[in-house]
Amino acid sequence: MFLEKFRLDGKAALVTGGSRGLGLEAALALKEAGAKVAVVARRASFFEEARKALGEDALYLEGDVRDEARLEAIAQEVEEKLGPLTVLVNAAGVSWGAPSLEMPVEKVREVLEVNLVGAFLASRVAARRMKERGYGKIVHIASVAGLKGEYPEVLDAVGYSASKGGLIALTRDLAVKWGRWGIRVNALAPGFFPTRMTEKVLPRAEAFLKATLPLGRPGAPGELGGAVLFLASPASDYVTGAVLPVDGGATAL
Numbered sequence: 001m002f003l004e005k006f007r008l009d010g011k012a013a014l015v016t017g018g019s020r021g022l023g024l025e026a027a028l029a030l031k032e033a034g035a036k037v038a039v040v041a042r043r044a045s046f047f048e049e050a051r052k053a054l055g056e057d058a059l060y061l062e063g064d065v066r067d068e069a070r071l072e073a074i075a076q077e078v079e080e081k082l083g084p085l086t087v088l089v090n091a092a093g094v095s096w097g098a099p100s101l102e103m104p105v106e107k108v109r110e111v112l113e114v115n116l117v118g119a120f121l122a123s124r125v126a127a128r129r130m131k132e133r134g135y136g137k138i139v140h141i142a143s144v145a146g147l148k149g150e151y152p153e154v155l156d157a158v159g160y161s162a163s164k165g166g167l168i169a170l171t172r173d174l175a176v177k178w179g180r181w182g183i184r185v186n187a188l189a190p191g192f193f194p195t196r197m198t199e200k201v202l203p204r205a206e207a208f209l210k211a212t213l214p215l216g217r218p219g220a221p222g223e224l225g226g227a228v229l230f231l232a233s234p235a236s237d238y239v240t241g242a243v244l245p246v247d248g249g250a251t252a253l
């Protein structure tokens with residue numbers, strides 16, 4: 001009875017940034033639960049890794065989350081090929097590290113544009129469709145960096161932190177605005193996970209994280225997918241506007 005609620009058999013799910021890293025892990029979790037999965041990344045050449053993991057049944061769609069017209073076309077194609085869009089995971093994201101007093105302002109703008117504006121655009125493209133059916137699940141991959149300040153030896157990326165804080169505010173506001181349409185909007189706030197995004201930062205931050213995190217280590221591959229599945233599936237149908245840290249206790253400090 002309860003395990004059944006984690007199933008997504010035959011439901012269409014779209015994952016932005018699903019070509020690798022945490023987005024790919026999200027797509028794999030949704031697929032394992034029975035969803036028909038589409039992933040978006042900026043270039044077709046980025047899909048090699050995802051194809052190996054997700055197989056030929058998945059849809060691989062090129063697109064930039066800053067381009068709303070392209071997102072509309074993607075949603076249309078997903079609905080034509082996979083059926084009504086039930087789940088959107090916004091995992092597309094970029095980061096730019098530099099000391100805050102020297103951070104190039106164009107990098108702050110770029111990061112906000114992808115991580116915050118892009119997630120908003122993908123959400124409303126999905127919500128226009130979900131509203132018609134009175135049901136939908138939107139999951140943002142935010143970050144603990146959006147919930148608390150960071151020492152520079154852990155994360156020196158002010159634009160990134162601001163984008164994730166904005167995404168958390170957006171999660172709550174859209175949850176309130178869209179709840180009456182049956183659309184649930186929630187966010188995950190991962191701590192440190194080893195991916196392409198963190199490969200340069202992790203060696204510098206690891207000793208600090210081991211010494212300070214309640215669980216004494218960064219996240220490992222496979223430790224986010226279950227939380228994605230919870231927020232994407234009927235198991236969380238009475239949850240909206242929530243922010244779930246998956247962070248080894250970083251935000252409990």
Ligand SMILES: NC(=O)c1ccc[n+]([C@@H]2O[C@H](COP(=O)([O-])OP(=O)(O)OC[C@H]3O[C@@H](n4cnc5c(N)ncnc54)[C@H](O)[C@@H]3O)[C@@H](O)[C@H]2O)c1
Pocket residue numbers: 016017018019020021022023040041042046063064065066090091092093094114118141142143144189190191192193194195196197198
């Ligand atoms: N790795 C971590 O420790 C960590 C922690 C918290 C949150 N996150 C978030 O998780 C998400 C996934 O990051 P990751 O760690 O897997 O890194 P990653 O660099 O491996 O993945 C980022 C993904 O976003 C896609 N992307 C980037 N810009 C895009 C754009 N403009 N349009 C479409 N797609 C775009 C990339 O192609 C890639 O698939 C990001 O939002 C990131 O901020 C990561």
Ligand SMILES: O=C(O)[C@H](O)[C@@H](O)[C@H](O)[C@H](O)CO
Pocket residue numbers: 142143144145150154155190191192193197198250
């Ligand atoms: O990519 C991210 O979002 C980063 O990994 C941060 O979320 C760190 O986990 C945090 O700075 C640790 O306190």
